[in-house]
Each structure stands twice: as structure tokens, then as C-alpha cells.
Amino acid sequence: MNAAVPVIELTGINKRFSTEEVDTWALRGADLRIDKGEFVAVSGPSGCGKSTLMAVLGLLTGFEEGSYCLAGRDVGTLDGDARATVRNQHIGFVFQSFNLIGDLNVLENVALPLKFRGGMGKAERQERAEAALERVGLTQRLKHRPHQLSGGQQQRVAIARALVGEPDLILADEPTGNLDTRNAETVMGLFAELHSAGATICMVTHDAGLAARAQRIVHMLDGCILPAEAVPAGTVRVQ
Ligand SMILES: Nc1ncnc2c1ncn2[C@@H]1O[C@H](COP(=O)(O)OP(=O)(O)OP(=O)(O)O)[C@@H](O)[C@H]1O
Ligand SMILES: [Mg+2]
Numbered sequence: 001m002n003a004a005v006p007v008i009e010l011t012g013i014n015k016r017f018s019t020e021e022v023d024t025w026a027l028r029g030a031d032l033r034i035d036k037g038e039f040v041a042v043s044g045p046s047g048c049g050k051s052t053l054m055a056v057l058g059l060l061t062g063f064e065e066g067s068y069c070l071a072g073r074d075v076g077t078l079d080g081d082a083r084a085t086v087r088n089q090h091i092g093f094v095f096q097s098f099n100l101i102g103d104l105n106v107l108e109n110v111a112l113p114l115k116f117r118g119g120m121g122k123a124e125r126q127e128r129a130e131a132a133l134e135r136v137g138l139t140q141r142l143k144h145r146p147h148q149l150s151g152g153q154q155q156r157v158a159i160a161r162a163l164v165g166e167p168d169l170i171l172a173d174e175p176t177g178n179l180d181t182r183n184a185e186t187v188m189g190l191f192a193e194l195h196s197a198g199a200t201i202c203m204v205t206h207d208a209g210l211a212a213r214a215q216r217i218v219h220m221l222d223g224c225i226l227p228a229e230a231v232p233a234g235t236v237r238v239q
Helices: 050-057 080-090 106-117 122-135 151-163 181-196
Strands: 006-018 023-035 039-043 065-070 091-095 169-173 201-204 216-221
Touching (some): 006 050, 039 050, 039 181, 050 201, 080 091, 080 106, 091 151, 106 122, 122 181, 151 181, 169 181, 181 201
Parallel strands (some): 091 169, 169 201
Antiparallel strands (some): 006 023, 006 065
């Protein structure tokens, strides 16, 4: 068997949000390693720092202390532009509220990350976007606008957009949070398929049943990532 290759190595991350009223340490000494090809679920109570963790992992926000290596590169000290470039090349996002662009059709939404990345002609961008949409079973809806799709279809477009650039890492924050059970099932099935095909996925979910479908569950509490042996009693665990 090949040795595990880390995609994410977070060490001792402290992240503070300051407002006029209060300072909140949303992450406190967070350590996390995710290897290539893993499917990890992040679980924990509301306000424990899950979305903040995803924002740090996705280079959407910085942090006060600690270090972050993404695919072997120290990305914690990069400036805004360099962070945007790394984000665009290495990370695909799926959000609870889909976050598609209403003025663009399905094909244009999916092709957009390739346009931002640059270096690829329009024909190739379209071809890749169509291939990504084929993987999520949406080839009949290329010219539709997001508002003409169901919630489940919109999330499948968002997944196609996340995977079109063949990122090292797919980050999903409550990707089934706005979906009914049947559509949530479709989305989970797609993640399972992507995982089988080699994708590295980190997914936040409140739902213990959905978390149990990942390969590994990371539990959070009060800004801390709990060590595997310190999981609260009664929590579903899957190895
Ligand atoms: N932009 C911000 N400004 C100030 N405080 C923030 C900000 N974003 C998050 N926080 C605080 O940081 C803490 C962690 O928030 P976070 O959104 O990461 O929690 P969460 O685990 O994703 O919760 P939920 O399950 O409800 O989505 C909370 O106390 C929250 O109030
Ligand atoms: Mg959240």
C-alpha cells in the first residue's frame, strides 16, 4: 500500500473574531490532518467553529496563530492575491445555500472557476464544464438559469462547479442543509462516487447519520478539534 500523503496539515490554529462587544476565539489550538483520498465529516454543535474551520481550510480567512500546509506548501503566510490563486487552483467549495450566480446559466456557472484560473480557451472550458455536469447527471439543463432548477439540481450544479477544476480538496459546509431527504441522498451518493474516484472531501454536517457515511468523523467542541479518543459519549463513530 502507498504511504498516506497529507493534503491538509493544520497545526495549533487559533482564530479570533473581534467585534465592538466581544472577542470570540472561534478556533482554539485546532490540529487537523487530512490525507489524499480521505472523506472526512466534521461534526459538532452550532457555534463550535465548523464554518470557521472550513473558511480557514479554504483560505477564505486568515488566523492569529498556527500553521497550515496545503498539498505540502505552507499557505498560512500568503498575501491575499496569492491566497486567491491557491484557492482557485486547489480547492472546490460547496455551500449550504448553493451560491450560484443567478445571471449565468448552468454551463457558465460551472465553467467560471476555469475562467478565473486563466490559461484555457473557451471551448475547452465548456467541454470540461459539460463533463463535470455529466458526472452529476445534469446534461439536460445546460442553458437553464439557477432559479429554473430545484434545490437539489442547484446543489448538483454547485458540486459540478466544485469539481470542474480537479481540485486537491473539496470543502462542503452543510451541503444537504437546504435539501429534502431524497435530494440529500443524491448529494451524498455523489460525494461517495467522487470519493471512490479518488477525491479528497471534507464535509461539515449536523446530521450524525450523514456524518457516519464518511470514512472518518472529526468532532469539534468550543473551537477545539477533539482527539479521536475524546469523542463525547453516545456519538456515532465510524473508522
Ligand atoms: N464574522 C464573524 N464575526 C464575529 N464572530 C464570528 C464571525 N463568524 C463566526 N463568529 C463566531 O465564531 C464562533 C464559531 O462560528 P461558526 O460559524 O464557525 O460556527 P459553526 O460551528 O459553523 O455553527 P453552525 O453549526 O451554527 O453553522 C461563533 O461563536 C460565532 O458567533
Ligand atoms: Mg456553520
